Amino acid sequence: MDYLASEPIWYTVLFMLTAVHLDTASHTPIYRQLSDHIRESIRSGNLNPGDRIPPTRELAGQLGLNRATIAAAYELLESEGWIKGHVGRGSFVQPWQNELTPISFASSRPSEELFPLDHFRTVCRQVLDGQDLGAILQLGSPFGYEPLRRWLIEDAFTSGISRGSDKVVITNGCQQALDLIARALIQPGDAVLVEDPVYPGLREAFSRSGARVIGVQVGEDGYRLDLLEHALRRDRPKLVLVTPSFQNPTGASLPLDARHRLIAIVRDAGALLVENAIYAGLRYEGAPLPSLKAMDETGETVQLGSFSKIAFPGLRVGWVLAPTRIAAALAETKQWCDLHSDQLSQAVLVRFAESGLLEQHRKRMIETGALRLAACLEACARHLPKTARFTRPQGGMNLWVTLPAPLDAAELLHRAEAVGVSYLPGRFFSATAEPGCLRLSFAGLNPGKIHRGVSLLGTLFKEELARARLAHHSQPALAMV
Numbered sequence: 390m391d392y393l394a395s396e397p398i399w400y401t402v403l404f405m406l407t408a409v410h411l412d413t414a415s416h417t418p419i420y421r422q423l424s425d426h427i428r429e430s431i432r433s434g435n436l437n438p439g440d441r442i443p444p445t446r447e448l449a450g451q452l453g454l455n456r457a458t459i460a461a462a463y464e465l466l467e468s469e470g471w472i473k474g475h476v477g478r479g480s481f482v483q484p485w486q487n488e489l490t491p492i493s494f495a496s497s498r499p500s501e502e503l504f505p506l507d508h509f510r511t512v513c514r515q516v517l518d519g520q521d522l523g524a525i526l527q528l529g530s531p532f533g534y535e536p537l538r539r540w541l542i543e544d545a546f547t548s549g550i551s552r553g554s555d556k557v558v559i560t561n562g563c564q565q566a567l568d569l570i571a572r573a574l575i576q577p578g579d580a581v582l583v584e585d586p587v588y589p590g591l592r593e594a595f596s597r598s599g600a601r602v603i604g605v606q607v608g609e610d611g612y613r614l615d616l617l618e619h620a621l622r623r624d625r626p627k628l629v630l631v632t633p634s635f636q637n638p639t640g641a642s643l644p645l646d647a648r649h650r651l652i653a654i655v656r657d658a659g660a661l662l663v664e665n666a667i668y669a670g671l672r673y674e675g676a677p678l679p680s681l682k683a684m685d686e687t688g689e690t691v692q693l694g695s696f697s698k699i700a701f702p703g704l705r706v707g708w709v710l711a712p713t714r715i716a717a718a719l720a721e722t723k724q725w726c727d728l729h730s731d732q733l734s735q736a737v738l739v740r741f742a743e744s745g746l747l748e749q750h751r752k753r754m755i756e757t758g759a760l761r762l763a764a765c766l767e768a769c770a771r772h773l774p775k776t777a778r779f780t781r782p783q784g785g786m787n788l789w790v791t792l793p794a795p796l797d798a799a800e801l802l803h804r805a806e807a808v809g810v811s812y813l814p815g816r817f818f819s820a821t822a823e824p825g826c827l828r829l830s831f832a833g834l835n836p837g838k839i840h841r842g843v844s845l846l847g848t849l850f851k852e853e854l855a856r857a858r859l860a861h862h863s864q865p866a867l868a869m870v
């Protein structure tokens with residue numbers, strides 16, 4: 390549909406928007422109150438896709454506000470995907486419920502719409518035109534491309550994560566780092582403690598190496614430390630893996646005191662602590678927490694990182710920061726697996742990082758992620774059955790929903806897909822997850838799609854709940870014999 394072709398007259402919209410009540414005494418800034426009002430008008434159907442919203446000057450005049458305030462409200466709505474400005478033509482309401490486009494909450498990955506493609510092209514060209522291209526295209530070290538390693542080590546050193554006795558091994562994403570650790574450090578039968586529920590790629594990497602993979606329950610605040618302590622005594626694990634910030638799939642983070650205690654109990658048990666910091670750079674709210682590697686005074690903790698969540702998952706570049714002897718064992722194993730990782734990707738990424746573009750992009754990811762997380766939490770509160778529970782992460786890409794019994798997220802998935810929405814059922818992450826559990830990955834969707842998707846899911850779940858209750862009540866009473 391060509392929304393511009395059907396341009397409705399903006400002053401009817403202007404008339405409607407001037408009905409807004411703006412409270413100057415409120416803690417919510419005026420531009421936010423205004424954007425909330427416009428968003429609500431779109432959601433409720435008072436404004437429709439294709440409607441032209443009034444120029445900033447007109448609305449500012451009508452509301453007695455500064456033009457900059459109106460512009461800030463429009464900018465926010467545009468960043469959320471509700472409206473779109475066309476140079477010389479004005480701003481238009483965007484289609485927020487395109488029935489034909491499936492809305493997938495199934496993948497924990499960044500949205501490619503946010504990739505800074507022009508910057509990326511520029512950096513690629515600089516690398517291709519650079520003097521090092523020959524060396525980049527030659528075989529290199531199994532530890533990875535030296536300039537990227539140097540950048541990562543310096544970054545870890547200046548941010549207090551590394552004490553200087555560590556080495557970096559570049560890997561094909563964090564997934565390969567997990568696989569290399571399993572191959573290099575695990576003998577068949579060794580016990581390995583992992584979170585439950587957990588990212589399946591992690592569980593698989595260790596099970597395939599013959600490890601006894603033992604899940605320890607994750608609660609609102611990450612690992613249940615009472616259970617972890619028990620498992621450390623009972624199973625004498627060689628390794629403990631933990632994603633302390635914005636864990637996949639629950640979004641849970643370990644508070645500071647729990648981090649201290651976890652380091653102490655793992656050290657007392659003589660196990661190696663492996664910290665998966667893949668989501669740590671994506672904090673949207675709350676005070677930052679130090680990484681386990683930074684807190685561990687022995688320097689023994691192994692930390693895994695990746696560019697997949699903060700930048701480009703398709704480049705497949707991750708890394709391990711580890712004491713020298715462990716890094717050497719991993720690099721040796723990597724050599725037998727694939728010699729080393731692609732150096733062109735690494736060269737582009739280090740240039741991207743050194744030029745400040747990575748940090749600029751990460752900031753954008755955080756701003757956008759914050760809006761998406763807020764939209765997801767608001768949509769869950771508004772649309773899911775009242776008895777559903779969901780986690781409230783402060784960052785990352787995922788939240789964990791528990792639907793009330795007897796709803797079964799796996800059984801309902803095909804019906805959700807039939808209305809155009811997908812997610813991953815809890816069983817994918819844990820053999821013991823309650824049937825009602827599911828993961829919503831919100832980072833790849835704009836707020837309009839998040840609201841629409843959760844609203845469709847909410848309708849489906851509520852209908853199913855009502856049907857199940859009706860079926861339960863209409864069961865014949867048991868014969869009292």
Ligand SMILES: Cc1ncc(COP(=O)(O)O)c(C=O)c1O
Nearest residue numbers: 497562563564588637695697707
């Ligand atoms: C917890 C966790 N670890 C590792 C990975 C794999 O990441 P990469 O793309 O860097 O291999 C993922 C991907 O979703 C993840 O969620």
